[in-house]
Amino acid sequence: MQRRFSLSSITVLDGLAVAATVAALAGVVWSPKLTNAVARATGSVKPVEVSVDVRHLQVVDSEAFLEGIREEGAVSIVIRNQPAGRVALLSVEDISRPLTQLLPDGTVLEAEDTSPARGLHARFRLKADAETGPSGVVFGGTKLKVGSPVELEGRLYRANGVVSGVALP
Structure with a gap:
């Protein structure tokens, strides 16, 4: 049956x-x-160079800090609270501006700001493979545009920054 x-x-x-x-x-x-x-x-995946500016990072010795980042050679990146992996570090530089004062006789006086409250301003240049399309660059599943908040993390630091440039070499 x-x-x-x-x-x-x-x-x-x-x-x-x-x-x-x-x-x-x-x-x-x-x-x-x-x-x-x-x-x-x-x-559709191409190498992309991204610049990230970090402002007011409080560090004791900025030169030793920047040298430690250069030696590490890579950073972990989080874009809009979404982990996007580890990317290569091309360079990191201090972009702090000096204090300027215009004197009454028309000369400009520049001096380094040594106040501890100012903090370090740094620009990270990163290189990674990202998808490129008509809507822009997609990195780690997240659209990456100038002005996007990102978080950079290394062995001894975590810093919040903003994307200041995206370039397709």
């Missing part, structure tokens, strides 16, 4: 098994690694 299939024979466990299978397939199809691999294969 042949048994016929009916919907009443489906149990809750069968439904859960189907749901888990569908979720696993969706995870494979929409995984970031697979998406990145497809983007590389289609040629």
Whole structure:
């Protein structure tokens, strides 16, 4: 005797098994690694240089701090609170401006601001592979544009900054 299939024979466990299978397939199809691999294969991933400005970073010895960052050679980046991975560091430089004063005789006097409250102003130049398209640069699944808040993290520091430049070399 042949048994016929009916919907009443489906149990809750069968439904859960189907749901888990569908979720696993969706995870494979929409995984970031697979998406990145497809983007590389289609040629939409290109090297991008990004400048990030960090302002008012309180450090004791700014030159030793900057040298430590240069030696590390890479930073972890978080864009709009979304981790975007580790990127190569091209350079980091102090962009602090000197104090200027215009004297009554028309000469300009410049002096270094040594107040501890001022903090360090630094520009990080980073290089990474990112997707490029008509809407701009997508890095780590997040659109990256000038003015985007980012967080840079190294071995001994975490600093909040703002994207000040995006260039496709």
